[in-house]
Amino acid sequence: MERNIVIVDPLSTGQELAPAFAERGVRAIAVMSMLDTPAAVLSGWFPENFEHILVWNGTERGRRVLAEHLRQFDPLAVIPGSEFGVLLAEHLAAEVTPDLANDPALIPARRDKWDMGQAVAAAGIPTLKQFRAESVEQAAAWIEQEGLGGSKLVLKPTNSCATDSVHFVEPGGDLRTPFEAILGHTNITNQVNTTVLLQEFAEGVEYIVDLYAVNGEYGLVDVCRYTKAVRYDHADHGRTGIYERVDFLPPDTPEVPELFAFAQQVAKAVGIRNFSAHVEVMLTAAGPRLVEIGARPAGGGHQMVTRLATGDAQIQRTVRHLVDGEFKPGYDWLRHVRAAFLTAPRSGTWRNGDLFDQVDGLPTFDCKHIPYGTGDVVPASTGLFDAFGWVVFADPDPEAVEADFAKLKELEAQIILD
Numbered sequence: 001m002e003r004n005i006v007i008v009d010p011l012s013t014g015q016e017l018a019p020a021f022a023e024r025g026v027r028a029i030a031v032m033s034m035l036d037t038p039a040a041v042l043s044g045w046f047p048e049n050f051e052h053i054l055v056w057n058g059t060e061r062g063r064r065v066l067a068e069h070l071r072q073f074d075p076l077a078v079i080p081g082s083e084f085g086v087l088l089a090e091h092l093a094a095e096v097t098p099d100l101a102n103d104p105a106l107i108p109a110r111r112d113k114w115d116m117g118q119a120v121a122a123a124g125i126p127t128l129k130q131f132r133a134e135s136v137e138q139a140a141a142w143i144e145q146e147g148l149g150g151s152k153l154v155l156k157p158t159n160s161c162a163t164d165s166v167h168f169v170e171p172g173g174d175l176r177t178p179f180e181a182i183l184g185h186t187n188i189t190n191q192v193n194t195t196v197l198l199q200e201f202a203e204g205v206e207y208i209v210d211l212y213a214v215n216g217e218y219g220l221v222d223v224c225r226y227t228k229a230v231r232y233d234h235a236d237h238g239r240t241g242i243y244e245r246v247d248f249l250p251p252d253t254p255e256v257p258e259l260f261a262f263a264q265q266v267a268k269a270v271g272i273r274n275f276s277a278h279v280e281v282m283l284t285a286a287g288p289r290l291v292e293i294g295a296r297p298a299g300g301g302h303q304m305v306t307r308l309a310t311g312d313a314q315i316q317r318t319v320r321h322l323v324d325g326e327f328k329p330g331y332d333w334l335r336h337v338r339a340a341f342l343t344a345p346r347s348g349t350w351r352n353g354d355l356f357d358q359v360d361g362l363p364t365f366d367c368k369h370i371p372y373g374t375g376d377v378v379p380a381s382t383g384l385f386d387a388f389g390w391v392v393f394a395d396p397d398p399e400a401v402e403a404d405f406a407k408l409k410e411l412e413a414q415i416i417l418d
Contacts, residue, residue, distance in 0.1 A: 002027060004051070005322065006070055006078040006096070008089035009033050011044045012299040014081025016315045018049035024323045027051040029073060031066065033088040034058070034190060056088060063088070067095040076322045079275055080296040084189050087111045090295065102295065103271025110270050110295035113158045113197050120290055123269035125262075128282075128289050129200045132158055136179045139198055143175075152201030155179060160187035164385075168201070188385065204284035206291065207255075208246070209263035210298050210306070211277040212317040214327040218264045218277075221314050221331055222306045223249045223256050226280075229343070243341040243387065245405065246302075248309035250333045255283060262288040270295070274321075276314040301339075301369075301390075308366065308394050309337040336398040340405055342370065342388040343381035348417030350376050355411055356389070362404040364395040378417065388415075 005021050007014065008031045018028035030050040047053055052073075056066055070078065070092065077100045080089035090110060093101040102110065109119035114132040121127045129146055133139040143149055155167040155178050164187050167178035182196045206226040212219045227244045249256060263279040270293060278298040280291035297303060297314040306313040310331045320326040342356075353374030359365055370389030372378050379386045391408055393401045 003323075004029055004073040004075045006031060006073070006075045006092070007050075007081045007085075008078065008092065009085030010046075010049075010081030011084060012082045013044075013297055013301065013303050013315070014085075014299070015044045015046055015049070016303055017079070017081055017297075017318065018046075020315050020319050021323075022049070024319055026076065026319075026323065029054065029070070029075065031056065031070075031078075031085070031088065031092070033085050036190065063091060064095070067092055070096045077275075079318065082299060083111075083294055083296055086295050100274050102273050102275075106271030110272065110293070111159060113156065113292050114195070116270050116293055117290070119271075120266055120269045123265065125265050125269060126287060126289065128202055131198045132195045133179075133198060134183075134195050136176050139175060139179060139196065142198065146200075148200060154199045154201055155182060156197050156199075157182055157187050157193045158195050158197045159191060160189055160193070164188045165193070202282040202284050202289050202291070204282045204289075207259055207281045207283060208298065208302075209259050209279040209281055210302075210314060211263055211267055211272075211279065212314055212321070212328070213267065213272055213274050213277065214321050216268075216273045217327060218267060219317070219328045219330065220251070220256075220260050221276075221312070221317065222310055223251075223253070223259055225249060244343075245341065246305075246339040248305070248337045250336075251331055259283065259288060262290075266290050266293055275318060305337055305339050305392055308392070309334060335394050335396050336401050337366075337392065337394045338401050338405055340391045340393065340408055341381075342390065342408075342412055342415075344378045344388045344415065344417060345380065346417060347378065347380045350374060350378050351416040351418060352414070355414060356391075356408075359391055359408060359411065362393070362407060364393040364397075364401050364404045366392040366394040368392070 003026045005026050006029045007017050010017055010030055021028055028050050030053045032055045078089055078093040078096050080086045090107045094104040108115040117127055117130050131142040150171045153169045157165055165182050179196055182193050186192050208224040210221040212221050225247045229244050267277045272295055276297040278294040282289045282291055303313040303315050311334050350372050356370055368391040381387050393404050395401050
């Protein structure tokens with residue numbers, strides 16, 4: 001008997017789902033939530049991996065017709081392959097595979113950053129102050145009402161992803177410029193930003209907590225510590241979300257139990273009962289606070305580096321859940337892994353494209369991706385999708401990883417752009 005899995009927008013890391021299911025004899029059906037694949041993830045679209053490719057026309061009636069079509073395949077499940085497909089996947093799962101659907105009443109909270117914050121607060125979980133504004137005037141009034149005029153703030157789209165258009169504003173700084181840089185502009189998901197989310201800035205250390213849920217029970221897949229930078233456009237505001245490195249943490253790291261407990265509370269609050277959750281948490285002096293949660297596998301190559309560190313990842317857990325009925329509560333530990341991001345301080349023509357050739361010979365080097373060469377025009381790095389490149393280091397000895405990372409940063413400082 002043929003077995004099928006429906007994957008909505010299998011882009012970015014989601015490209016790994018179809019081949020992983022194929023290894024277990026499960027055919028993949030792709031559903032695209034839009035007619036035009038966003039340029040930022042076009043390189044991650046492999047139509048040859050799918051038995052059928054269906055495209056949603058964007059209407060509610062079209063979704064009902066699509067759901068009826070999908071029922072004919074009797075799929076094991078309907079799952080999102082990327083952030084782009086979360087909303088459609090959640091609606092289709094509720095209609096096609098209701099026994100494996102997340103809470104249908106909380107679908108908006110699994111995509112819209114304002115709604116997820118409201119759902120988390122309603123569950124009694126401490127949250128950051130936040131507000132969804134349609135104008136600078138609304139935003140300024142909320143800031144005054146909440147007494148945040150002397151506080152740092154973060155502005156971002158309510159429904160984009162991957163650090164797209166995330167701005168940082170110093171206390172009392174220019175609010176209008178970053179607000180207008182977001183409102184009315186098309187984000188990387190090909191949607192126009194009709195509102196802007198304002199959040200109080202959380203001082204602390206940022207973490208990724210990746211979960212995999214089976215029937216409301218949550219397994220811990222990995223925990224990572226983020227290090228990001230702020231690039232200032234002006235004296236009082238800049239772009240956040242410029243990654244410097246991501247460090248995988250052993251399961252016996254002291255902060256892991258607190259982070260895991262908090263991530264489970266958040267996942268439950270937004271109605272995730274099955275499949276992957278990607279939780280971004282700021283650990284502050286007052287305790288953990290949610291940055292945001294994605295109801296999908298971690299993207300941006302994260303599955304590959306998770307397997308390097310732990311021998312497993314959300315993609316593999318998805319397959320074992322749906323094919324074997326497996327639930328795994330925690331993760332194993334193989335080696336220390338650091339994903340290091342390279343950034344271009346400004347746009348320009350790269351003149352020393354052989355600079356990073358020597359990285360391959362470093363003792364803990366595992367792999368790298370630098371899409372530019374000598375003579376290429378590179379953009380200034382402002383987020384995840386326009387990073388200059390990345391290098392992964394892996395070794396049982398964390399000090400060896402740290403030493404090679406330091407050498408990489410020395411090379412990064414020698415990038416010549418003109």
